[in-house]
Amino acid sequence: MAVWKNTVPSKDELYESKRAALLREAAAAFNRRGFHATSLDEIAQNLGVTKAALYHYFPNKQTLLMACFEKAMDVAFDSLARARQQEATGRGRLRLTLALYLEQMLDELSACVVLMEENALTPPDHARMVQMRDRFEQALRDLVRDGIADGSIVACDPKLAMFTILGALNWIPKWFRHSGPWTATQTTAAVSDLFERMLSSAPAPALARDVGLMPLTTAK
Amino acid sequence: MAVWKNTVPSKDELYESKRAALLREAAAAFNRRGFHATSLDEIAQNLGVTKAALYHYFPNKQTLLMACFEKAMDVAFDSLARARQQEATGRGRLRLTLALYLEQMLDELSACVVLMEENALTPPDHARMVQMRDRFEQALRDLVRDGIADGSIVACDPKLAMFTILGALNWIPKWFRHSGPWTATQTTAAVSDLFERMLSSAPAPALARDVGLMPLTTAK
Amino acid sequence: MAVWKNTVPSKDELYESKRAALLREAAAAFNRRGFHATSLDEIAQNLGVTKAALYHYFPNKQTLLMACFEKAMDVAFDSLARARQQEATGRGRLRLTLALYLEQMLDELSACVVLMEENALTPPDHARMVQMRDRFEQALRDLVRDGIADGSIVACDPKLAMFTILGALNWIPKWFRHSGPWTATQTTAAVSDLFERMLSSAPAPALARDVGLMPLTTAK
Amino acid sequence: MAVWKNTVPSKDELYESKRAALLREAAAAFNRRGFHATSLDEIAQNLGVTKAALYHYFPNKQTLLMACFEKAMDVAFDSLARARQQEATGRGRLRLTLALYLEQMLDELSACVVLMEENALTPPDHARMVQMRDRFEQALRDLVRDGIADGSIVACDPKLAMFTILGALNWIPKWFRHSGPWTATQTTAAVSDLFERMLSSAPAPALARDVGLMPLTTAK
């Protein structure tokens, strides 16, 4: 069974790695130009294959978008779970959740903005997507409430606060460039500081003026 | 000349009001579904006319988008100018600029998100649009710098801070509903408070928990 | 009845002169760019009026084309009649017919090329137009036959000869320019000479090398 | 490599033959009804495919027209080159050039009249087309000049003479029918005789009255 000591990828592994590459490329393209403005030809060309080849990995364009959503939501809930383990206060958990989520988005998928393309989905997919997103947002609002309760977050309207933060968050892939002046880690830390300053009940902390000197993501 | 005491709209007035209605409808549609996902048929239908009728008011779809841009930028620079007159500190000016801009966007045009659709423009229009947007963003960053200099704003990276704030700002039309629990004025005030808390050098002020009790936009 | 000594044009005269101007403009435009490529907007603009105004003078675009045809055919049959009176031989009549026809076309209407746009007409108009054109071509072929019979024209296939000549004739408005090096009269004479040389039974006559020195149209 | 003795067309061959069929169909349609009056639907229907299928072979309608132009010009310059080899006098070369060009046009492409549709091209294509056409016309005029110099052509204005001849020539596809009484070869010979008679310095030769008895194209 284990020929070549498993150094030769199996058929299934090849398939999965191609599918993943397609997903990443699609997410990037959707983020860059929007779902409707992105043609399958464009995605295929960037992958060096033909448009028709994509249909071996996804039944249609919408599914591609839905897969981006789901990947993003996986990252989101995973970030949430890890933050719940590592942090105790509402504020700490919120910050870490957002930081983990953002850093992965920037590194792997840059799939945040696709969250805006909900209208492009079919009603059943749309419903599913909205439900997942709402569940995540609800969890974040709960963290805010927890923070208010435990005194780590200032009294505020949790819904409005999270709308504001998520807007800023989803916007980041639009202006962030891997080739730009800041690394993903630096950006994540700097933005997290801003968010924390916005909600923290503690006296407003100082901020690093030069993002390049920022400490690591979860540092406080 | 002034028949019927000018209560009967002249032909020019009729034309302008129709054109304005089209502009508003287009901005709303572009915001709701995105530029490429919005068909002229859809806009026309919402206005109760035929697609071809739109071509009396705009030579093509791109011009329609560009007009939304320009109206938004007019509001933006107007807000900036008024804030410079009424406020003295960098922080005060920044807050008032954003508040005035947002309130008008929500009331009149809800045209914020169209600012993302830059890729849909022809190169010359695109260049023009980017230039205007950059000028506005630059002016906002300057306000941040002024605020840092005059001590009203905490030391921070102005570029990154403004990216964050504008992301949150442009996202608002996506979730704000006139039929929702908050008025445009309340929403504007609440969001402005959050922004101010994020950047203020002063001890973090308290926030209103219930947005419905928020004071007016420019109150502090 | 005769007020102002008839120096003031009556309503009917005004109407007719406008209609004639429209006809001339339409013929020129159709010749220049072709029937389908010419929009009523273009014609109207050249006349300084609105597209809708044209409908006071013609019920539709096809009628406009048909009127051009008919005007051209009027000129054609008129030329034929005059040539029959002034000339005796088949060759003489043919030459004069073509010369008169061409000169008027160039001067007044430049409506030759519209003869190619037959496909644009409705079946009834098309039938009528083809019939008129055929009658004219038949008459020209008869002149050729007469010329062969009376010895003024070389033995040839009349149908093919007339196709050839009319092709050359209808092409002239495409390259002739009033602002060019030759007058309409000079061009007419020079082309007539070529046609005559093609069909004459007499020893091939010399030609003027410099068109500018050509004698008048009907000179031989 | 050479399976089935190369009797089975390869994919590339299939593509090329389809493309050629499309080109021929388009040229015929443009000639028959004019560029603007011809819809891609019409062409596609005649070929038994869908409009969208055409876009596999040409990026747009204008390119289709341009390809007709270029094919016609290829034939033109090829005819010119062959005539220069086979004939010595200006008159001989001119006659053979026109005969070869015409016969191929009638047989293969009937693409003459498309030469009139220059206005339908984009400025760059238009410039290119006009340049090629002018070069061909210039070459023909030079043949006329050569003929005058070597005594085979009567003294005349070369420019005007060629305009006249080319007008007649381009008109031929409008009246010639493969199903008509004359073959392409017969028509070519008969028309060539007329052109020759028009310009020859020799005593006007007799013409065949019945085109059906015409000798072959290049016979004299």
Next chain:
DNA sequence: AATGAATGAGGGTTCATTCAT
């Protein structure tokens, strides 16, 4: 697994035509 060919639906745009003023 991948391709090239083909399709059908839809979108943006033009334009002849109509109509109220």
Next chain:
DNA sequence: TATGAATGAACCCTCATTCAT
């Protein structure tokens, strides 16, 4: 008489999707 507004049909073109190879 002339105009501006509006319409509906037609056209070019794009694109997601299917299918035979």
